[in-house]
Amino acid sequence: MTRPEPVLRYMPGFGNECETEALPGALPQGQNSPQNCPYGLYAEQVSGTSFTAPRRQNKRSWLYRIRPSVLHARRFQRAEAPLWRSGGSDSDSVASAGQFRWGAIPFPEQKLNFIEGVRTIATAGEVDSRRGLSVHALLVTRSMTDQYFYDADGELLVVPQQGGLDFFTEFGRIVVEPGEICVLPRGVKFKALLRDGPMRGFICENYGAPFSLPNLGPIGANCLASPLDFKTPVAVFEDIEKPCCMFVKWGGDFFACDIARSPLDVVAWRGNYAPYKYDLRRFCPIGAALFDHPDPSIFTVLTSPSEIEGTANVDFAIFSDRWLVAEHTFRPPWYHVNAMSEFMGLIYGRYDAKPQGFGPGGMSLHNAMIPHGPDAAAFEIASRTELKPERLSDTLAFMFESRFPQRLTKYAAELDTLEKDYSDCWSELPKRFTGAA
Ligand SMILES: O=C(O)Cc1cc(O)ccc1O
Numbered sequence: 001m002t003r004p005e006p007v008l009r010y011m012p013g014f015g016n017e018c019e020t021e022a023l024p025g026a027l028p029q030g031q032n033s034p035q036n037c038p039y040g041l042y043a044e045q046v047s048g049t050s051f052t053a054p055r056r057q058n059k060r061s062w063l064y065r066i067r068p069s070v071l072h073a074r075r076f077q078r079a080e081a082p083l084w085r086s087g088g089s090d091s092d093s094v095a096s097a098g099q100f101r102w103g104a105i106p107f108p109e110q111k112l113n114f115i116e117g118v119r120t121i122a123t124a125g126e127v128d129s130r131r132g133l134s135v136h137a138l139l140v141t142r143s144m145t146d147q148y149f150y151d152a153d154g155e156l157l158v159v160p161q162q163g164g165l166d167f168f169t170e171f172g173r174i175v176v177e178p179g180e181i182c183v184l185p186r187g188v189k190f191k192a193l194l195r196d197g198p199m200r201g202f203i204c205e206n207y208g209a210p211f212s213l214p215n216l217g218p219i220g221a222n223c224l225a226s227p228l229d230f231k232t233p234v235a236v237f238e239d240i241e242k243p244c245c246m247f248v249k250w251g252g253d254f255f256a257c258d259i260a261r262s263p264l265d266v267v268a269w270r271g272n273y274a275p276y277k278y279d280l281r282r283f284c285p286i287g288a289a290l291f292d293h294p295d296p297s298i299f300t301v302l303t304s305p306s307e308i309e310g311t312a313n314v315d316f317a318i319f320s321d322r323w324l325v326a327e328h329t330f331r332p333p334w335y336h337v338n339a340m341s342e343f344m345g346l347i348y349g350r351y352d353a354k355p356q357g358f359g360p361g362g363m364s365l366h367n368a369m370i371p372h373g374p375d376a377a378a379f380e381i382a383s384r385t386e387l388k389p390e391r392l393s394d395t396l397a398f399m400f401e402s403r404f405p406q407r408l409t410k411y412a413a414e415l416d417t418l419e420k421d422y423s424d425c426w427s428e429l430p431k432r433f434t435g436a437a
C-alpha cells in the first residue's frame with residue numbers, strides 16, 4: 001500500500017525561532033495572546049523547559065489551534081503498553097552486566113501501531129527525575145487511525161532501519177526513512193502513519209535535557225552535523241470531528257481518553273520548541289589524518305548534556321561512510337572499557353569492529369565498565385592488512401552512549417534473536433606475546 005506523498009515542506013535550521021501558518025494571517029502580529037486570535041483560534045503555549053530556564057536553553061512555542069489541548073487530554077483511564085518500559089519503574093529488569101547482541105527482530109504477524117510496536121530493550125536512569133533514557137526497538141505494521149499519542153516523559157529520537165514513517169504532529173508533517181532520524185519533543189501530540197510497508201527501527205526516549213548540537217571545540221565552526229541540515233515542518237492541521245482516542249505516556253504509565261476530534265488542529269505556530277528531522281548522510285565526519293584511532297565522540301550528531309560537564313545524559317553518535325587513512329595504526333575501534341554505557345544498532349552495511357556477526361537491524365549493548373572491542377576475526381584481519389587508504393562505504397551504525405548503566409528488560413533478555421554465545425566472538429583471540437617466560 002503506497003500512501004500518496006504529502007506536500008512536505010520544512011524550514012531549515014536547528015533550534016531556530018520559527019513561524020509558520022497553514023492559513024494566511026493565522027499568526028497574531030506583535031503579541032502572543034490577543035483578546036481574540038485570527039480565525040477564532042485559541043492561543044496555547046507549550047513549554048519544553050521551565051519558564052525561567054536560561055535564554056540559551058529556553059524552549060517554548062505558541063500554538064494557534066481550533067480548540068485548546070485541555071479538550072484533547074482529560075478524564076484519563078489507565079491504558080496498557082506492556083512492552084514499553086521506563087527507567088526506574090521497570091520491576092522486571094534482569095542481569096545486565098555483560099556484552100549482549102541481538103539479531104534483527106522479525107516483523108510479527110500481529111498488527112502493531114506505533115504505541116503497540118514499542119519494545120523496550122534497556123532502561124537507564126529514572127523517568128521522574130528526568131535523568132537517563134530508555135532504548136526501544138520499534139516494529140510498526142499498521143498506521144494509527146483516529147489514535148493520537150504524546151509522551152510526557154521524554155523526547156523521542158526515532159531511527160528507522162527498514163521502512164519509513166509519516167509523523168503527523170501538531171506542528172506539521174515529518175516523513176522519515178532509513179538513513180534519516182527525527183526528534184519528537186516531549187509533550188508533542190502526533191499520529192504515526194506507515195509509508196510503504198512495515199517499519200522497523202529504534203527509539204531513544206530521552207528523559208534528560210533536550211538534544212542539542214555538540215560543541216565543536218578545536219574542530220572550529222563547521223563539520224559534523226551542520227545546523228542548516230535540520231528540518232522543521234511547516235504548519236498543517238486536521239479539522240476532523242469524530243470519536244478518537246488520545247494515548248498519553250506519563251510517569252512511566254499509560255493513559256487513554258476519548259476525544260471528539262483530532263487534536264492535530266494547530267493552524268499556525270511560532271517558537272523554538274518543535275519536532276525536526278535530519279538526514280544522517282549529511283553528516284561531515286572528522287577522522288584520523290595521520291595515525292591512531294580517535295574516540296567515537298568525534299561522530300556525535302546530537303547530545304543531551306547532564307549537569308556534569310562533558311558527561312552526557314545521552315550522546316547520539318553515528319558511524320557512517322568515511323575514509324580510513326591512518327598509518328601504522330590498528331584501524332578498527334581499540335579494545336576498551338568505557339565508563340559510559342554503549343547501545344549500538346546497525347541500519348545498513350557492515351560495522352568494522354564486527355564485520356560478520358552484526359547485521360542490519362541488529363543491536364548490541366556493551367554496558368558501563370564492561371570490556372569489549374573488535375571480534376577475533378576483525379582483529380586478525382586489521383592486524384595484517386595493508387594500510388592503504390580504505391573507504392568504508394554504504395554503512396551506517398549508531399550508538400546511544402549514556403553516563404547511566406543500561407538495564408535490560410525481561411523482553412530483551414528473552415528475545416529469540418539474543419545471541420547466547422555472543423561473547424565467544426572474542427574467544428579465539430590468541431596469545432600473541434613474544435616475550436620470554
Ligand atoms: O564499541 C564500539 O564499537 C563503539 C566505539 C567505536 C569506536 O570507534 C571507538 C570506541 C567505541 O566504543
Ligand SMILES: [Fe+2]
Nearest residue numbers: 338342366372
Ligand atoms: Fe565501545
